[in-house]
Amino acid sequence: MILKAIVRDYTSSGVPVGSKALAAQLPMHVSSATVRNEMAALEELGLIAKTHSSSGRIPSVKGYRYYVDHLVQPDPIKANDIDIIKSSLEGQFLKIDEIIETSAKILSNLTSYTAFSLKPEHKQSRLSGFRLVPLGKRQVMAVLVTDNGDVESQTFNITPKITGDQLEAVVRLINDQLIGKPLDEVLEALKSDIPMQVANYLQQPEGFLKVFGDVLTQAAQERFYVGGRLNLLSFSDSNDVDELKSLYTLMDHSDDMADVLGKPSDRIQVKIGSEMTNDILKDYSLITATYEAGDHGKGVIALLGPTRMPYSRMIGLVGAFRQELAQRLIDYYRYFDQ
Amino acid sequence: MILKAIVRDYTSSGVPVGSKALAAQLPMHVSSATVRNEMAALEELGLIAKTHSSSGRIPSVKGYRYYVDHLVQPDPIKANDIDIIKSSLEGQFLKIDEIIETSAKILSNLTSYTAFSLKPEHKQSRLSGFRLVPLGKRQVMAVLVTDNGDVESQTFNITPKITGDQLEAVVRLINDQLIGKPLDEVLEALKSDIPMQVANYLQQPEGFLKVFGDVLTQAAQERFYVGGRLNLLSFSDSNDVDELKSLYTLMDHSDDMADVLGKPSDRIQVKIGSEMTNDILKDYSLITATYEAGDHGKGVIALLGPTRMPYSRMIGLVGAFRQELAQRLIDYYRYFDQ
DNA sequence: TTTAGCACTCAAACAGTTCAAGTGCTAAGA
DNA sequence: TCTTAGCACTTGAACTGTTTGAGTGCTAAA
Structure with missing residues (x-):
């Protein structure tokens, strides 16, 4: 419960969270001293860390991992967001690529992060x-x-x-x-x-x-689309120009990017900071999901944001989006298959 | 002479230049007090300015203008740079667009700024x-x-x-x-x-x-190519993410960019800071030049950098590049026209 | 017209202080 | 055994004041 609260707090405020504030937030009545004891235990386990000796705590990569694996509940998506997705996917598209490209744009707009999309592919191309x-x-x-x-x-x-x-x-x-x-x-x-x-x-x-x-x-080449490239400038804490350049260069190389995305799986996958093979992504996290386009194969959508991102909201959003997209594609194919 | 020295100094160091350092640099012997008097006169004319009441001087837009119009001598281009240009343009290109696109890349690599290129066009397309x-x-x-x-x-x-x-x-x-x-x-x-x-x-x-x-x-649409987009991150002093975003958005809109480039003329044109219509370019300068591709019309190359750029070097470089490019295109057309 | 001299200004770097928000630890109480 | 009040301690951030150096403008003499 405390870990969950720390992750939630930190991802929304960006400030290390201390025992007193945390105690006030918990559903039951406990003193800050109790919270401190628990925090010391969590730190022992490597789930949280301090930024300096008398600071509040922030989640470690291991902490985020535990949170994502066991604690997070995807936010129910806002009706408003659903509307935006639906209406953006509504237009008449003449090529599947347009839908996929638009998808990356929608997802990046909704989240203010950077989104990727790969079109469905059901076998090796011939x-x-x-x-x-x-x-x-x-x-x-x-x-x-x-x-x-x-x-x-x-x-x-x-x-x-x-x-x-x-x-x-x-x-x-x-x-x-x-x-x-x-x-x-x-x-x-x-x-x-x-x-x-x-x-x-x-x-x-x-x-x-x-x-x-x-x-x-x-x-x-697996052609993938990138939406919200420029958002990276906002959500990256880094002031290091060279690091930003490497990131942009990475995003433009589909091979490297395919490595980063990794093997798609049916569950929504979250890769956190240093869990990613690529070193320059250590302060970022990647949410990956597949979508199924009927019997036309599976595609991938992904979302790149800062490690300290509100996972519950983002996972909820990606989950809802993959469904809308799948639905839209089925409609699309139905029209042309008829 | 003093204005010229101030521009040269400031564009290479980025630090406001003071009377003493300047006096030491001038070819004849004068005291710093003399330089101060002259500087006061130049300031009166609006050619230079102070960043605060006891600081050294920096050129004003008007000062740069005067420098570029009357004082600058284009640097003779380094043999090494010529080699780079020549060898980069050497390859076998199957489309004119590839040459033009490569041009923007070469120019941005040589300068670490952002370069634009427009292909030659000799009349309204039909x-x-x-x-x-x-x-x-x-x-x-x-x-x-x-x-x-x-x-x-x-x-x-x-x-x-x-x-x-x-x-x-x-x-x-x-x-x-x-x-x-x-x-x-x-x-x-x-x-x-x-x-x-x-x-x-x-x-x-x-x-x-x-x-x-x-x-x-x-x-x-006039299709133009951009080279060294990412260099903007390095040479922009701005830490304002929104400003950077607007700049990138501007570069992606060919219509707006055509406005910025303005009417091409045969001379190498320099537009300095606020001389450009677009407000977000106030801290940047643009060097524009046309190149002639035989009787296949005229194209444009341009270079965007900070207002405090080493104009003599850049003007020299753009001048040399336009010639190499023109030569390359004439060769190219000769091959296909035969 | 040039220059030495001088009083003045300012940003930057630095040291010191205070403050708030934390911490860990201890001892008492449930 | 767990919880908690209390307390000494730590730290970054914000702030103040001081010093320093690089610059200025002005004046008066050469």
């Missing part, structure tokens, strides 16, 4: 189509489609010497040999025998190979 | 082609090409009820009526008679109209 669309004398657009419905495209310039027939031959080559293969196998092939074959049709295959490689790696 | 590329049962990619070579694309989902014939009819409609028109006229048409005509072919034209509008506005 190449399902590749095209080169001529756009004019010198421009060509390369378009790659996966069986998960991801589309990546990129335009590039070619010398006018290359004919439409040549391009078609290349496209046929790719489609004949690679369609239906998982993207990582395609990437492998691009490193081994494909270049030689393409060279049969193009004098200078480097340009094409680079673009094909680019769209491939783009498609293979 | 619509030169529009396509709808079916990508599968439910996905369509809309592609728009302008006569300046800009390409914008976006994928969207449609209900499977829509047939290829319908899409083709819409594409024909657009191409017949709008090709060759300036983009703003096309946007006008999209608001007036186009919707009704499209409705002849599609039951629910909203989706298509939205996507078409989106790619149009994207293409109509």
Whole structure:
């Protein structure tokens, strides 16, 4: 009970909490001296700590962990928040990516923290189509489609010497040999025998190979969206510019970020400070949740905030949000599947 | 001479400069008292100011202005810097946009400030082609090409009820009526008679109209690239999070940013602090320069740094960079024009 | 016109004081 | 054995006063 009160108090005020204030807050009547004894015990257990020898207590990482695992009760979500979520997800979206991107924005707006969203994916993507669309004398657009419905495209310039027939031959080559293969196998092939074959049709295959490689790696990457990047400036206590820079750089690297998010699980997961592998996140916590989009697979939403965040509210919010999002996606797919 | 010395000193040290230190620095022998008299005169003219009644002097905006207009001598660029520029621009680029984007990065790296780049544009863009590329049962990619070579694309989902014939009819409609028109006229048409005509072919034209509008506005917008966003965190003296947020928000709005950059001119332009229309830029300065890409029009590069920046070095750098970039673009076009 | 000299100002750094909010410990009481 | 009142002690924060150094403006003499 005392640990719970300390976490609640500290996360809302940001000030170390002392025995007297705490005693006044507890539901039963106890003196501050009693609380002090209990606090000494909790400190012995490593659940709370002092900032200096005569200060009040703050939760340790271990303390937060215990709180999150055993004590926290997710706040029931406010009707107002539900309204905001519902109405923001309401619009007519033409692409699933728009919904996912919007999700990160909504979640960051509601919390004033930074939110991440990953779109649902129910299996390893496979190449399902590749095209080169001529756009004019010198421009060509390369378009790659996966069986998960991801589309990546990129335009590039070619010398006018290359004919439409040549391009078609290349496209046929790719489609004949690679369609239906998982993207990582395609990437492998691009490193081994494909270049030689393409060279049969193009004098200078480097340009094409680079673009094909680019769209491939783009498609293979788990694309995630970030909402409320700038909020980091507010909730970070750090005045260290270099630390902020590293954080922003981290958020822009999807690979590193995938590491940070870790394995998704069906329960709402909370990672606290130094529990995260990445050192620069030691003063932050991450709440991760999956959402289920019918039989279209599972996606992930996550929320990054300061270690001292009001977990009960945030967990409640993430929980409610994942449900609304799942519902919205089911509606979305129903419309297009019909 | 004294003003010049004050600006040089202050921009490199960041500390208000006093009469004694200044006297020691001047090429001829004068006492600090003499310098004080001169400083009082300069202050009278509004070229320098004190931070408090017994402090050293710092340049005022008017002082910087005078310095930049009459006193500054651009630093000759270091051989090392030229090497960095040359080698960074050397690679094989498949799109002009990559060169422009890289430019902003190079410039920000060299200076530790934030850089902007705009690609060359020699006239109002006109619509030169529009396509709808079916990508599968439910996905369509809309592609728009302008006569300046800009390409914008976006994928969207449609209900499977829509047939290829319908899409083709819409594409024909657009191409017949709008090709060759300036983009703003096309946007006008999209608001007036186009919707009704499209409705002849599609039951629910909203989706298509939205996507078409989106790619149009994207293409109509002057696309500019930002390099070294994060550097702003280092060179801004401001600890005010809200101010930083506004700055970042400003940089993400191309319209507002176009206002800030202002009319390009062939000379290297410097806008100092409050000379800029936008209030939140009052502690920053902007160096703008155009670069000429042969007969492919003019582009713009710009550098945003603190008002107290070493102008001579920065102006020298921007001047050298614009030349290297122009040269690189001419090479680039020569390759593809042949 | 330049300069030495002087009185004055101010921010910054530092030391000392007070205050409030804590602590741990002890001994008495339930 | 647990709870509590009481007390000595600790600490950061806020504040005051002092000193110092870097600067100023002004005056009068060279």
